[in-house]
Amino acid sequence: MRKLYFLLPGTDGKFACGGLWAELKTVKLAANICNVEVVTYRQREPDKPFLDDLLKNQNNENLDDVIFVISWGFDIAKLAPKLQKYNVVYHAHSAGYKFNLPPSIPIITVSRNTMGYWGQKAPHNLIYYLPNQISEAFTNLHFKRDIDVLVQARKSSEYLLTQLIPELQKKCHVFVVDSYIEDLPGLFNRAKIYLYDSAEYWALQNVSEGFGLQPMEALASGCQVFSSVNGGLSDYLDPGFNCYKIAGYGLEYDVQRILKVLESPVSLNLQPEVLTEYRTENIIKKLTIILLEINEFFDHKKDYAGNIPELTQIRLTKLLLERVYGKIKKKYLQKH
Template sequence: MRKLYFLLPGTDGKFACGGLWAELKTFKLAQQVCQADVVTYRQRETGKLFLDDLLKEQDLDDVIFVISWGFDIAKLAAKLKSYNVVYHAHSAGYKFNLPASIPIIAVSRNTLGYWGQKSPNALIFYLPNEISYEFKNLHLERDIDVLVQARKSSEYLLKQLIPALQQKCKVQVVTSYVEDLPGLFNRAKVYLYDSAEYWAQQSVSEGFGLQPMEALACGCQVFSSVNGGLSDYLDPGFNCYKIAAYSQEYDVQRILKVIDASISPTLSEDLFAEHRVENIIQRLQVIVEELNEFFDHKKQQASNIPTLTRGRLAKLFIKRIYGKFQKKYFQGL
């Protein structure tokens, strides 16, 4: 079994975000399956390996580099082209292509489908993000009517909907890191999440959207957008409500109705089972074994399946049009 090196630009300060926490969670789970370590490549950190130092070693065939930081993938893939590399894909929509020599592990089925089309000759797997067991309904009295985190929220949510709701109920807007997020979710009746506008501006997709699922697990009623990876598990009308639906007044009406009902969603644990640690470790074991088999094969065999380059797609298009022309011509004889 090769050792996994999870490449990250850094693990603190300006790099702190949901994607970093999700990647570090995956790293911790991978340590239960094989040897794994974190390697930084932008800033040196005490007690952590640094990529440029590692690349000075003579033989790195016994390791697999796991790259994940979207905006750095193209450069990292080029830099590490002679090594064993896996792309752990969170968001979709970045303007780069990957060779068939780089397998892809997608965190959502939405991202899985994106790369299944964009990189059809690559080995590809689905590995959902973890929802830890601390996210559960504690059945406490909920003293917050509406909870929203400002980061990634739409302008509509912050400047229209929230002010309207503040006139009618108790709203808490979170603007900084929360130490006890499960505790906060257990205090809230309704959680609002609207990231479609944010990701449209970034020109990439919502990779998974952990917080709406974490809120659901804690017994919140969730009003959310269903863009990107959110569509993996959100089912408006059945386990959540679609936010920004037609008018501000309609949103307010539905949210107040849910608050007045004071009913927590009755969701089966099956919704979360795919994202719990036991399932993820089982999937990781299979994925790591297959990756090792693939990199063994790669040493002996070059890729020989035609890729979907622009040039090949143009040739296929011309061939298809010519085929249709021939068919019509001979039918007319």
């Protein structure tokens, strides 16, 4: 197995977000399989190598024997060309960034939604599906739940924060989180209902919801979940069966449904077999197989060039014209 260099702009401060934590989780999981190291490329950190230094240092280890894992969507358009002569893997979270990747870069996607996006956009790349890990800490502890409705302000829609929450606060106990929570599993185990509405946030970012950890973590902890189903959320959310669709038609209808769920003894649950797919043991098994295949691919790439025609705009136009010409010719022959 080649060593993995996980490239991150930085690991604290302004770079702290859900995507960073998810990538650092992947680093820990990969460490069970091969040698790994985090490399920063925007922010220098005393305990981590810096990418520019790594590439300039000729006395460093042979970079043919490592794989660079890139993941920060907004930086991929610059990073991929910079690393074109090395072994590179794109760990794709969100979809919709305006860049293309050569077939020499395998893609590991965190959701089937993102896999479908790249399956269409990069049909000649190796593409794999490796969902984000849901820690075993997120489980139903069967505590007495003293919070009726829980919502995290970050990524929440204007409708949720300015209309739905104020209306619910008149009728039940609502807890709005607007800062970092150390014990999120404990908080989910205190809540009866969790609200998540990220479609507006990601539309403004002009990219997709990559995975949507919080609704699954809430479900795993025994919460009833009202959520949007955009992007990666559509991988596992099944409205009417394991969750409820938020922002459904009108404010009054949302309030009515939420209060009904609070009063009802019947609950919607995430089936155990669904959750198993996202637990540590399965993720490590999948990642092992993926890394073995990717290492074999990079062995092959040293001796062979890719030779499948790419779906460029010029080629698509050519194929379209050939198809139109073929139809016209067929009609002509049928008439004569």
